[in-house]
Amino acid sequence: MxxxxxxxxxxxxxxxxxxxxxxxxxxxxxxxxxxxxxxxxxxxxxxxxxxxxxxxxxxxxxxxxxxxxxxxxxxxxxxxxxxxxxxxxxxxxxxxxxxxxxxxxxxxxxxxxxxxxxxxxxxxxxxxxxxxxxxxxxxxxxxxxxxxxxxxxxxxxxxxxxPYYKDPAYIDALAESMRPYLESDYDYLLFSYHGVPERHIRKGDITKKHCMQVQNCCNVVSVAHTRCYKHQVTVTSELVAKKLNIPTGKWGISFQSRLGREEWIKPYTAEQFERLPKQGVKKLLVACPAFVSDCLETLEEIAVEGKHQFMESGGEAFTMIPCVNVxxxxxxxxxxxxxxxx
Structure with a gap:
C-alpha cells in the first residue's frame, strides 16, 4: 500500500x-x-x-x-x-x-x-x-x-x-477478465458498445473534416481520434482480440441502446442478434467494454433481452461476459x- x-x-x-x-x-x-x-x-x-x-x-x-x-x-x-x-x-x-x-x-x-x-x-x-x-x-x-x-x-x-481505451494495463485487465469465458466452446465474440448518434461523432470531430467524412476514417490517422468514440472502441476491440489470440472473422463490434429514430453508429447490436444465427453463429459470447461496471445495459438489455432475441433467432448458447467490475x-x-x- x-x-x-x-x-x-x-x-x-x-x-x-x-x-x-x-x-x-x-x-x-x-x-x-x-x-x-x-x-x-x-x-x-x-x-x-x-x-x-x-x-x-x-x-x-x-x-x-x-x-x-x-x-x-x-x-x-x-x-x-x-x-x-x-x-x-x-x-x-x-x-x-x-x-x-x-x-x-x-x-x-x-x-x-x-x-x-x-x-x-x-x-x-x-x-x-x-x-x-x-x-x-x-x-x-x-x-x-x-x-x-x-x-x-x-x-x-x-x-x-x-480516457484509457488503449492503455496497456487496461487492455491487459480487460483481456484477463474475459479470458476464462473464451475457454468454452464458442463460435463468435461480439463486442457490444453503448451507441451514440452519428451526429455526435461528427460534432465531436475537432478537425470538422475527418470523422464519417474520410473513407475508413477510424483507421486513418488523425488528431480527431482523441475525441472519436467509434475509433477508440475499435482500437480497444482490436487490442483485446490480439491479446486473446482471437482470429479475424471470429469477433466483431456492434452498438446497443439506441434511442429515437435518427441514425446511430452501426451495426446495431439488436440486429446482430438476429443476423448471426442465420450465418451459422450458434454459440455467442458478448462483452460490453464501454462499461466497467455491470448495469441495466448489460444485465437486462444484453443478458436478458439480447439472449432472448438471439435464441429466438436460432441461437443455441449465449453468454454475457461480465464487465471488469472488481x-x-x-x-x-x-x-x-x-x-x-x-
Missing part, C-alpha cells in the same frame, strides 16, 4: 435511480436525458421531448427493467462502484470517494467527504469510469465534476485522468492510474 499526503481520489460512474419506483426512475431519466450532451437539441425542444414524451412513456418500462436486475443491497452499478472503492482503498492509502454523473452520490458529496477525511487536501484526482471519450459519457462526467468544483469554490486542485487486475490498474497522477 502506498500513501500520499494531501491527495484524494474520486471514482466517477454514470449513476442509477435511487430505487426502482416509477417516481425515482422518472427523476433519474429526466436528469439523464435533459443533459445537453446526451440529447443535444435546443433546451425548449429537449424539455418537451423528454418531459412530455420520452420519460412518461419510458419510466414504467424502465422501472420494471431495473426491478429485474436490482440487488438486495441496491443498484448493481452503485454497489459495484462501492466495491471498487473498497478494493482501491486496500491498495492506496488515501481517501477514496465515489460520485455519479446522474443521481447520488453527487460530486459535491464526494468532495465534501474527502475534506472530512482530510481537511488539508490539496489535490483531488478524478477517474471517470469510462474508458472511451464520448460527449454523452466521459465528457459530460468531467464537465459536471468541474462545474461543482468551481461553483463550490473548493481550494484543492482537480486533476482529470484521460477483477483484481482491474483494481490494480485503477491503483496504477492514480499513482501515476500522484
Amino acid at each position: 502506498e500513501a500520499k499526503a494531501d491527495i484524494g481520489i474520486v471514482l466517477m460512474n454514470l449513476g442509477s435511480p435511487d430505487s426502482t419506483s416509477v417516481p425515482d426512475v422518472k427523476r433519474y431519466l429526466n436528469e439523464f436525458l435533459m443533459d445537453g450532451r446526451v440529447i443535444d437539441y435546443p433546451y425548449l425542444f429537449r424539455k418537451i421531448l423528454v418531459g412530455w414524451i420520452i420519460v412518461p412513456n419510458r419510466a414504467p418500462k424502465s422501472a420494471e427493467a431495473y426491478q429485474s436486475i436490482w440487488w438486495p443491497e441496491g443498484s448493481p452499478l452503485i454497489e459495484l462502484t462501492k466495491q471498487l472503492q473498497t478494493a482501491l482503498k486496500q491498495r492506496i492509502d488515501v481517501p477514496v470517494e465515489i460520485a455519479m454523473r446522474y443521481g447520488n452520490p453527487t460530486p459535491t458529496a464526494a468532495y465534501d467527504n474527502l475534506l472530512k477525511a482530510n481537511p488539508h487536501i490539496k489535490e483531488v484526482i478524478l477517474l471517470p469510469l469510462y474508458p472511451h471519450y464520448a460527449m454523452s459519457s466521459y465528457e459530460t462526467a468531467v464537465e459536471y465534476a468541474k462545474y461543482w468544483h468551481v461553483k463550490n469554490k473548493y481550494d484543492f486542485k482537480l486533476s482529470i485522468i484521460d 477483477h483484481p487486475q482491474w483494481v490494480d490498474t485503477v491503483a496504477q492510474f492514480c499513482r501515476e497522477r500522484m
Whole structure:
C-alpha cells in the first residue's frame, strides 16, 4: 500500500435511480436525458421531448427493467462502484470517494467527504469510469465534476485522468477478465458498445473534416481520434482480440441502446442478434467494454433481452461476459492510474 499526503481520489460512474419506483426512475431519466450532451437539441425542444414524451412513456418500462436486475443491497452499478472503492482503498492509502454523473452520490458529496477525511487536501484526482471519450459519457462526467468544483469554490486542485481505451494495463485487465469465458466452446465474440448518434461523432470531430467524412476514417490517422468514440472502441476491440489470440472473422463490434429514430453508429447490436444465427453463429459470447461496471445495459438489455432475441433467432448458447467490475487486475490498474497522477 502506498500513501500520499494531501491527495484524494474520486471514482466517477454514470449513476442509477435511487430505487426502482416509477417516481425515482422518472427523476433519474429526466436528469439523464435533459443533459445537453446526451440529447443535444435546443433546451425548449429537449424539455418537451423528454418531459412530455420520452420519460412518461419510458419510466414504467424502465422501472420494471431495473426491478429485474436490482440487488438486495441496491443498484448493481452503485454497489459495484462501492466495491471498487473498497478494493482501491486496500491498495492506496488515501481517501477514496465515489460520485455519479446522474443521481447520488453527487460530486459535491464526494468532495465534501474527502475534506472530512482530510481537511488539508490539496489535490483531488478524478477517474471517470469510462474508458472511451464520448460527449454523452466521459465528457459530460468531467464537465459536471468541474462545474461543482468551481461553483463550490473548493481550494484543492482537480486533476482529470484521460480516457484509457488503449492503455496497456487496461487492455491487459480487460483481456484477463474475459479470458476464462473464451475457454468454452464458442463460435463468435461480439463486442457490444453503448451507441451514440452519428451526429455526435461528427460534432465531436475537432478537425470538422475527418470523422464519417474520410473513407475508413477510424483507421486513418488523425488528431480527431482523441475525441472519436467509434475509433477508440475499435482500437480497444482490436487490442483485446490480439491479446486473446482471437482470429479475424471470429469477433466483431456492434452498438446497443439506441434511442429515437435518427441514425446511430452501426451495426446495431439488436440486429446482430438476429443476423448471426442465420450465418451459422450458434454459440455467442458478448462483452460490453464501454462499461466497467455491470448495469441495466448489460444485465437486462444484453443478458436478458439480447439472449432472448438471439435464441429466438436460432441461437443455441449465449453468454454475457461480465464487465471488469472488481477483477483484481482491474483494481490494480485503477491503483496504477492514480499513482501515476500522484
